Amino acid sequence: MKLIWSNSPITYGKSTQPKQNISSPVPPGIFRQVRSPNYQRPSVGIRSKRWPGVAWKKAVSVLDLPQSVASTFEVLALAHSGTADAPDQLLSLWSKCLDKTAYRVLAQTLLTAEAIDDGRRRIWRQITSLDPMEAPQGLIDLGMRVLALGSAPETASAVNENLESICVRLTNQESELATAHTLLRTLPRCSSIKIKTNLARIVL
The missing domain is CATH 1.10.220 (Annexin V; domain 1)
Structure with a gap:
């Protein structure tokens, strides 16, 4: 039995398309409010309905794969926020918002030529934490x-x-x-x- 390789258009780090600036179609305010140094996380914690997860989940519902990848780069650009047990809460929240498309989006982001090593490492950690796991x-x-x-x-x-x-x-x-x-x-x-x-x- 031959192991079937992914049908992803990216192979060994080389994109089939020319490099281009990745821009997210999600309204920038959705990410900007978290990036702002004046933003205060609600005291009730990350699961609060006022936390960006609600807005992100609505945005995800209208995104195609390239747009979801672009938006994942936006989330990666946000400052790290978390604890020893959950060191990357914003990226974890984004992964949950991606729901059934999470593995496909995260895997594509991981292999995109524009990704840097630290971002890839964080993405890999999310992929291996997905529930259910791939x-x-x-x-x-x-x-x-x-x-x-x-x-x-x-x-x-x-x-x-x-x-x-x-x-x-x-x-x-x-x-x-x-x-x-x-x-x-x-x-x-x-x-x-x-x-x-x-x-x-x-x-x-």
């Missing part, structure tokens, strides 16, 4: 594409840390064999000896 084959496919980028060492390190726990979720020998072939195919593309060693260890 099937292991999809996560492995996505992770291998990140490792092949060669320009996102922090994100690659995060993928490497999660990889074994994702692989153990494979449910049959056929998918395990296909995944082993995928890991071996990706191994030469990795620039880190540590990651190469881990891929080889998982395969063996």
